[in-house]
Amino acid sequence: MGNDEQRTSQVASTVLDADAADAGFDGGLHRAFATELRCRTLYLLCTRHESTSREELATLLAGWAATDDGRMRSAEDRDRVRTALHHRDLPLLADLGFIAFDPASGSVSVRSIPDAVVEAVVESVSGAPEGP
Amino acid sequence: MTGFDDLMSSVREDRKQFDVYAPDDETAVANVLTAHNVDVKRRSLPDGGPGPFLVVKEDGEFAGAIPFSELDGLLEPPLQRPPALEGVSDGYRVLFEALDGTVFTALGRRDLLAVTREIEERAFRVGSGTLRACFQSFDRFRPQVDVYRELAGDTDLDVHVYGTPNWEVPEIAGLTYHELDGGAARRYWVLALEAEAGTVTNALVAVEREAGYDGFWTDDPERTRDAMAVLEAI
Numbered sequence: 001m002g003n004d005e006q007r008t009s010q011v012a013s014t015v016l017d018a019d020a021a022d023a024g025f026d027g028g029l030h031r032a033f034a035t036e037l038r039c040r041t042l043y044l045l046c047t048r049h050e051s052t053s054r055e056e057l058a059t060l061l062a063g064w065a066a067t068d069d070g071r072m073r074s075a076e077d078r079d080r081v082r083t084a085l086h087h088r089d090l091p092l093l094a095d096l097g098f099i100a101f102d103p104a105s106g107s108v109s110v111r112s113i114p115d116a117v118v119e120a121v122v123e124s125v126s127g128a129p130e131g132p
Numbered sequence: 133m134t135g136f137d138d139l140m141s142s143v144r145e146d147r148k149q150f151d152v153y154a155p156d157d158e159t160a161v162a163n164v165l166t167a168h169n170v171d172v173k174r175r176s177l178p179d180g181g182p183g184p185f186l187v188v189k190e191d192g193e194f195a196g197a198i199p200f201s202e203l204d205g206l207l208e209p210p211l212q213r214p215p216a217l218e219g220v221s222d223g224y225r226v227l228f229e230a231l232d233g234t235v236f237t238a239l240g241r242r243d244l245l246a247v248t249r250e251i252e253e254r255a256f257r258v259g260s261g262t263l264r265a266c267f268q269s270f271d272r273f274r275p276q277v278d279v280y281r282e283l284a285g286d287t288d289l290d291v292h293v294y295g296t297p298n299w300e301v302p303e304i305a306g307l308t309y310h311e312l313d314g315g316a317a318r319r320y321w322v323l324a325l326e327a328e329a330g331t332v333t334n335a336l337v338a339v340e341r342e343a344g345y346d347g348f349w350t351d352d353p354e355r356t357r358d359a360m361a362v363l364e365a366i
Contacts, residue, residue: 040181041178043178043181044178044291046183047179047180048176048177050176053261057296058169058193059151059187059197060153060181062194062197063153063182063185063187063199063324064181064185065197065198066185066197066198066199066202067183067184067185067199067200067201068143068181070199070201070202071199071298072196072197072198072199072202072223072224073197073220074195074196074223075193075194075195075196075222078194078197122180125180125181126180131336
């Protein structure tokens with residue numbers, strides 16, 4: 001796992017930098033919404049799963065995608081979601097101070113999500129966008 | 133007896149788990165799965181989030197997430213299955229396998245006899261087709277001779293009885309005996325019934341262990357024919 005994890009972390013850092021550059025930075029809001037996966041993750045955290053895990057989020061997000069288009073999501077599909085969560089979305093949301101994320105145990109808990117973000121997330125998700 | 137071993141492992145749903153993600157008042161899918169004696173857990177979903185879906189796990193690992201919209205027709209009898217499970221996504225394969233058979237472990241002879249009687253009575257009712265029964269050894273067939281004499285004589289069933297030759301079996305018209313050698317076959321207690329044109333199918337496959345019998349029974353046509361084929365090949 002070691003070298004792969006390191007290599008993937010480097011890739012993830014590059015993705016984060018690119019996110020930051022694209023965002024043009026208005027606080028954390030833009031970055032929080034930069035991907036639909038991140039937006040849905042926030043929605044799940046805001047609405048029900050205040051204390052959860054990377055694994056449970058990956059399952060919920062894979063299931064969510066399945067209900068978007070009525071197609072089954074496979075273990076490989078879920079692995080892709082899990083990898084994105086682990087290396088990109090959860091660390092970023094943790095950096096923003098929205099959540100606490102322990103990469104080792106995979107535990108995720110809400111710390112402080114601004115009301116404006118919660119409102120925007122709920123509004124965005126109810127627009128029924130495409131899945132991951 | 134690799135054939136029966138393969139059959140048993142293919143329906144061993146105790147390794148399968150189903151997590152139902154649905155609103156609290158949506159209970160139909162969980163109820164259907166529970167009726168199949170599989171491990172079902174209910175999970176909550178936030179309002180406004182994903183629609184209801186089923187997560188299928190095997191050996192604790194995620195095998196697939198299936199939206200409820202895709203389950204229509206899959207859970208209600210007659211169960212609709214793809215013609216072959218090979219090539220089907222893991223999530224569906226695990227689901228179909230769980231629905232196909234009722235697996236048991238450490239079952240006593242009395243319980244197995246009850247299932248056996250049920251299949252034999254069904255054989256009487258259908259009255260035509262093929263019934264194959266492996267009694268492990270012919271002395272275990274002895275108490276059932278009269279039943280099988282009637283099955284062979286009073287119906288149009290093609291009846292086949294298997295066992296190791298440790299008792300001199302009586303000749304019965306319409307009944308064919310198949311002698312097993314002393315190998316692994318004698319551990320298996322098997323019945324397979326297929327009515328004419330496959331309108332009724334039933335199979336019981338059980339292997340004798342120290343603590344009792346492990347196996348499954350099913351009404352799935354494909355699994356029944358598989359059990360039938362293993363016996364035919366003996």
